[in-house]
Amino acid sequence: KTYRIAAIAGDGIGKEVLPEGLRVLEQAARKWDLNLSIEVLEWANCDYYLEHGQMMPDDWFEQLKGFDAIYFGAVGWPDKVPDHISLWGSLLKFRRDFDQYVNIRPVRLFPGVPCPLAGREAGDIDFVVIRENTEGEYSSVGGKMFEGTEHEFVLQESVFTRRGVDRILKFAFDLAQTRPRKQLTSATKSNGISISMPYWDERTERMAEQYPEVSWDKQHIDILCARFVLQPDRFDVVVASNLFGDILSDLGPACAGTIGIAPSANLDPERRFPSLFEPVHGSAPDIYGRNIANPIAMIWSGALMLDFLGNGDERYRAAHDGILRAIERVIAEGPITPDLGGQGSTQDVGAAIVSAL
Ligand code: NAI
Ligand code: MG
Numbered sequence: 001k002t003y004r005i006a007a008i009a010g011d012g013i014g015k016e017v018l019p020e021g022l023r024v025l026e027q028a029a030r031k032w033d034l035n036l037s038i039e040v041l042e043w044a045n046c047d048y049y050l051e052h053g054q055m056m057p058d059d060w061f062e063q064l065k066g067f068d069a070i071y072f073g074a075v076g077w078p079d080k081v082p083d084h085i086s087l088w089g090s091l092l093k094f095r096r097d098f099d100q101y102v103n104i105r106p107v108r109l110f111p112g113v114p115c116p117l118a119g120r121e122a123g124d125i126d127f128v129v130i131r132e133n134t135e136g137e138y139s140s141v142g143g144k145m146f147e148g149t150e151h152e153f154v155l156q157e158s159v160f161t162r163r164g165v166d167r168i169l170k171f172a173f174d175l176a177q178t179r180p181r182k183q184l185t186s187a188t189k190s191n192g193i194s195i196s197m198p199y200w201d202e203r204t205e206r207m208a209e210q211y212p213e214v215s216w217d218k219q220h221i222d223i224l225c226a227r228f229v230l231q232p233d234r235f236d237v238v239v240a241s242n243l244f245g246d247i248l249s250d251l252g253p254a255c256a257g258t259i260g261i262a263p264s265a266n267l268d269p270e271r272r273f274p275s276l277f278e279p280v281h282g283s284a285p286d287i288y289g290r291n292i293a294n295p296i297a298m299i300w301s302g303a304l305m306l307d308f309l310g311n312g313d314e315r316y317r318a319a320h321d322g323i324l325r326a327i328e329r330v331i332a333e334g335p336i337t338p339d340l341g342g343q344g345s346t347q348d349v350g351a352a353i354v355s356a357l
Contacts, residue, residue, distance in 0.1 A: 001035065002035040002036070002037050003034075003035060003036050003037070003068045003069065003309045004037050004039070004066065004067045004068050004069075005025075005036060005037065005038045005039070005067060005068065005069050005070075005071050005305070006039055006041050006064055006067040006069070006070045006071070006274070007021075007022060007038055007039065007040045007041065007071045008040075008041050008043075008044050008045075008070060008071070008072050008073065009040075009045065009073040010044060010045050010072065010073040010074050010075035010076075010090075010283060011045050011046050011047075011073075011074065011075050011076055011077045011086070011283040012074060012076070012077060012282070012283025012284055012285050012288040013073070013074065013281075013283055013284045013287065013288050013293035013346075014045075014072075014073020014074035014075065014283050015073065015288075016288070016291065016293045016295070016346050017073060017074075017279065017293055017294075017295040017297070017298035017299075017346065018071070018073040018298060019350070020295035020298060020299060020346060020347065020349070020350030020353075021071065021295065021298040021299050021301070021302045021350075022038060022040075022071075023350055023351075023354050024299045024302055024323060024326075024350065024353055024354055024357070025038065025071075025302050025306070026038075027354045027357050028302075028306065028319040028322065028323060028357060029319075031319070031322070031357055032315045032316070032318055032319040032322070033315060034306065034310075034315060034316060034319060038071075039067075041063075043055070043056050043057060043060070044056050044060075044072075044075060044090040044091075045075060045090075046075075046076070046077040046080050046081040046086055049080075049081050049085070049086065049089070050080060050081070054089060055075075055085070055086060055089030055090045056089065056090055056093070060093075061097060064094075064098075064274060065098075065273060065274065067274045068271075068274055068275075068309055069274050069275055069276070069277060069305050069308070069309060070094060070274050070275070070276040070277070071277055071278075071301070071302060071305060072091070072094075072276055072277065072278040073278070073279070073283075073298065074278065074279060074281060074282045074283040074284070075087060075090050075091050075282075075283065076282050076283045077283060077285060078285070079285070091276075091278075094266070094276050095133055095134070095266050095276065096134065097273075098268055098273035098274060098275075098276070099134065099268050099272070099273060100133055100134075100266035100267055100268050100273070100275055100276055101132065101133050101134045101164070101167060101168060101267075101268065101269075102130060102131075102132075102133060102168060102171050102265075102266070102267040102268075102269055103130070103131040103132075103133040103245065103249065103264060103265070103266050103267075104128060104129070104130055104131075104264065104265040104267065104304070105128065105129045105131070105249040105252060105253065105262065105263070105264045105280060106127075106128045106129075106263065106300075106304075107125060107126070107127050107128065107129065107232075107252035107253055107255070107256050107262075108125060108126045108127075108256060109121070109122050109123070109124060109125035109126070109256045109257065110122055110256075110257070110261070110327070110328050110331045110332075111328065111331065111332050112331045112332040112336075112340075113256070113257035113258065113261070113331060113340060114257060114340075114341065115255075115256065115257055116254070116255065116257070117229060117232065117255055120232065120233075124232065124233045125232045125233065125255065125256050127232070127235035127236055127237065127238060127252070128175070128236075128237055128238070129238045129240065129245060129248050129249040129252050130168065130171065130172045130175065130237060130238065130239045130240070130245070131240055131241075131242065131244075131245025131246060131248070131249050132164065132165075132168040132240070132241050132242045132245060133242065133245075133266060134164065134242070135159050135160065135161060135164045135242065136158055136159065136160060136164075136196075136241040136242035136243060137158045137241060137242050137243035138242045138243065139156075139157060139158065139159040140156075141156065141157040141159060142154065142155045142156035142157050143155060158196050160196045160199055160200060160241070162203065165199070165200060165203045166203055166207065167269075168239065169186075169203060169204055169207040169239060170207060171267075171269055172184060172237055172239035173207055173208065173210070173211045173214055173216075175237055176211070176214045176216070176236060176237040177211055177213060177214055179236055179237065181236040182213055182214050182215065182236070183214070183215050183216070183235075183236035183237065184208075184214050184215075184216040184217075184236065184237045184238075184239060185216065185217055185218070185219055185224070185235060185236075185237070185238045185239070186200070186201070186204045186216065186217070186218040186219070186238075186239050186240070187218075187219065187220075187221050187224050187238065187239070187240035187241070187244040187245070187248060188200055188201050188204075188218045188219070188220060188221065189220050189221050189222075189244070190218075190220075191220060192220075200241060201218055204216070204218060204239075221240075221244050221247075221248075224238075224248070225247070225248070225251060228248065228251050228252060228255055229251075229255060232255050232256075238252075249264070249280070250280070253280055257340075258294065258339045258340060259280060259281045259297070259339075260281060260293070260294030260296060260297055260337065260339040260340070261294060261296040261297050261300065261327075261331075261340075262279065262280035262281065262297050262300075263277070263278075263279060263280065263297050263298075263300035263301035263303075263304055264277070264278055264279070264280050264301065264304075265277050265301070265304045265305070265308060266278070267308065271311075275305075275308060277301040277302065277304055277305040277308075278298075278301055279297030279298050279301055280297060281297055291345045291346050291347070292337050292338050292339075292345060292346065293337065293346050294336075294337040294339050294340065294346070294349065295337075295346050295349050295350050295353075296327055296330075296331070296349065296353075299323065299327060299350070299353055300323070300324070300327060302323070303319070303320045303323035303324055303327075304320070306319045306320050306323075307319075307320035322357060323353070323357065325356075326353045326356035326357045327353060329356050330349060330352045330353050330356055334352075335348040335349055335352055336349065337349055
């Protein structure tokens, strides 16, 4: 099978890091004999918006739905287009309309990356945050009442469906089952949020019964955040609702050094629609055009994409592992970009990873 990948650069440093990601994918395809067909699309960016009054063509869904994956840089240029227009007009449409209900963010401390947590070394931090990406606290149910009076109030509901909760828990337990430590932590707050979070806990307990090999616990989100900082070595798979997962998935990479290397995957595990792979970072207008953006987050996201596309095929798994080893080697031996304390350019790092492969 040939996997079809739509590559979309977006804005700012998305345009600088995507080419490096593509070079690495092409090299990996040669080395591991992968069948990739990559098509670069020139929309879903703010310049397109300024020309057309919308971020994407009307038939974007039709154009993209036949692809197996979207390899996405970053979108947003707040000086030209307000963020709620650019992000909701592109990236958030992909996540919602393609039902990418799993958001995965691996957190790993590489040798040579300065860790903000005292006394931590490479190997101490290696876990993955699984965030529910479609419902929970981020539902637009609610409104403003008695506006302008002294009784004015706003109300916003959370929605936890059994289908939505069970499918994210199942994904997380399945993943924990395949990892050496087979450990899962569920983020909750059932001591304060008295209806939805006890329900989340109840479904977690129910799901856990089907995974006797996985050892699991639940932790309230407040202490869980503290432990990310104080004891990051104790985590393996962490599963969380939309809001809690959003917070944890920025806190995690921050604990492991720089945002310039953090990757993410937005998955439709049933593969009805393309899944989307992107760096955690945005378009970084403050450094755009200087050729110093770290391309590693983009490149690591590409490795996640190959692993997902291969769906167990060992060539694709080997390509993922090989790219990670190459990243690890280049971080340790250089060149590295200024965010990691080096002087290398975006292309220097991309080229070094290609030759390490
Ligand atoms: P940002 O992630 O673009 O930048 C935050 C800081 O990290 C900046 O100082 C930037 O220079 C630095 N940084 C980010 N990526 C880097 C890399 N690869 N190498 C070296 N340094 C890096 O977040 P910010 O500034 O809040 O947002 C800028 C724009 O990006 C906004 O329009 C925002 O809405 C958008 N955005 C888009 C995202 C996406 O497409 N998924 C995610 C986050 C923000
Ligand atoms: Mg966030």
